[in-house]
Amino acid sequence: xxxxTQTPSHQVTQMGQEVILRCVPISNHLYFYWYRQILGQKxxxxxxxxxxxxxxxSEIFDDQFxxxxxxxxxxxxxxxSTKLEDSAMYFCxxxxxxxxxxQYFGPGTRLTVT
Amino acid sequence: AxxxxxxxxxxxxxxxxxxxxxxxxxTSESDYYLFWYKQPPSRQMILVIRQEAYKQQNxxxxxxxxxxxxxxxxxxxxxxxSQLGDAAMYFCxxxxxxxxxxxxxxxxxxxxxxxx
Numbered sequence: 001x002x003x004x005t006q007t008p009s010h011q012v013t014q015m016g017q018e019v020i021l022r023c024v025p026i027s028n029h030l031y032f033y034w035y036r037q038i039l040g041q042k043x044x045x046x047x048x049x050x051x052x053x054x055x056x057x058s059e060i061f062d063d064q065f066x067x068x069x070x071x072x073x074x075x076x077x078x079x080x081s082t083k084l085e086d087s088a089m090y091f092c093x094x095x096x097x098x099x100x101x102x103q104y105f106g107p108g109t110r111l112t113v114t
Numbered sequence: 115a116x117x118x119x120x121x122x123x124x125x126x127x128x129x130x131x132x133x134x135x136x137x138x139x140x141t142s143e144s145d146y147y148l149f150w151y152k153q154p155p156s157r158q159m160i161l162v163i164r165q166e167a168y169k170q171q172n173x174x175x176x177x178x179x180x181x182x183x184x185x186x187x188x189x190x191x192x193x194x195x196s197q198l199g200d201a202a203m204y205f206c207x208x209x210x211x212x213x214x215x216x217x218x219x220x221x222x223x224x225x226x227x228x229x230x
Contacts, residue, residue, distance in 0.1 A: 033217065043159070043205060045217040056217055089157055103209075103218060105151075105159035 002026045004106035006092050012112045013082055021077045021109045023092030029104075030097035032075045034067065036060070036088040037108075043091065049075065050097075082113045116141045116208050120221035127196045128229050134181075135191045135224045137206030146210050148182065148189045149218070153203040162204070165189065193226075201228045 005024045013019050025032050034046040047057040049067055066078045075094075079086055089110050093103040117140045127133035139148070150162040165173045165182050173180050177197075181190045193200055206221040 035218075037157075042222045043207075043218075043220040045219070048217055058217075091159060093159075102149075102161065102164060104161070107156070107158045110157075 002104075004092055004094055004104050006090075006106040006109050008109060009107065010110045010112070012114065015084060015113055016081050019079050019082055019111065021079075021090050021092075021111070023075045023077070023106055024073050025075055025092065025094035026096070026104055027073070028096055029094035031055075031095045032067075032069070033093040033103065034077045035091040035093065035105075037091065038085075038088045046077070079111075082111075084113050087111055087113045116143075116146075116210065116219045118206050118208050118219050118221040120204075120206055120224050122224045123222070124225045124227070126227040126229055127193070129196055129198060131196055132192060132194045133196055133226065135193075135204050135206075135226065137189045137191070137221055139187050139189065139206070139208050139219075141187065141208065141210075143210055146208060148180075149207040149209065150178070150180070150189075150191045151205045151207060151220075152200075153205060153223070154201075159205075163191065196228050198228050198230060201226055 007022045032049040035043050037043045045058050046061045048055045064080050068076050089108045091108045092106040095103045119138045146167045148165045152160045152162050163173050163175045163178050177194045179192045203223045203225050205223045207218045209218050
């Protein structure tokens with residue numbers, strides 16, 4: 001069964017550094033998402049991406065964040081200048097664009113900002 | 115924005131018994147989709163079951179079933195014959211069909227412990 005993959009599984013970075021989290025969505029899917037989950041808290045929506053542009057974003061997704069689909073397979077989340085509070089699990093998800101909106105989640109990237 | 119509430123932060127069940135996890139949501143939309151996701155210690159999000167709001171019949175997937183009460187905006191998950199592998203955090207999620215964003219709204223989760 002096709003899967004969403006994410007790399008790296010764990011990223012440690014210093015405050016102020018830029019990080020790029022990578023995702024490979026399922027190949028025939030059309031919608032791509034990033035979510036984050038701060039330890040012990042609920043999963044929060046960051047951004048959705050469709051047809052090579054952001055379709056929706058939350059208030060969390062400020063100017064420090066950006067997303068890109070640089071080629072036909074990867075979907076990346078960049079944090080320009082990380083803060084301690086960016087430490088979280090980041091999940092990528094995709095769906096094929098059907099009405100049921102069944103989102104397939106990747107295994108997540110644990111980001112630790114020190 | 116829609117809100118999803120899970121009022122039980124922790125639940126426990128004896129192995130082979132049945133447990134019900136509750137979820138309520140707030141929306142003004144008439145058509146939407148509801149999901150239960152499981153998050154084991156590995157922290158991967160695994161889809162357990164989904165329900166379309168326009169369907170009156172409750173969804174069932176093997177040992178997992180839901181009790182969908184649209185008027186009450188309630189969407190509980192029943193796990194029958196609980197197994198040790200069911201121990202995980204369970205998240206209820208809501209998705210609106212409108213627009214292209216298709217974002218999910220998640221509840222705060224219920225941590226389920228299965229007692230051998």
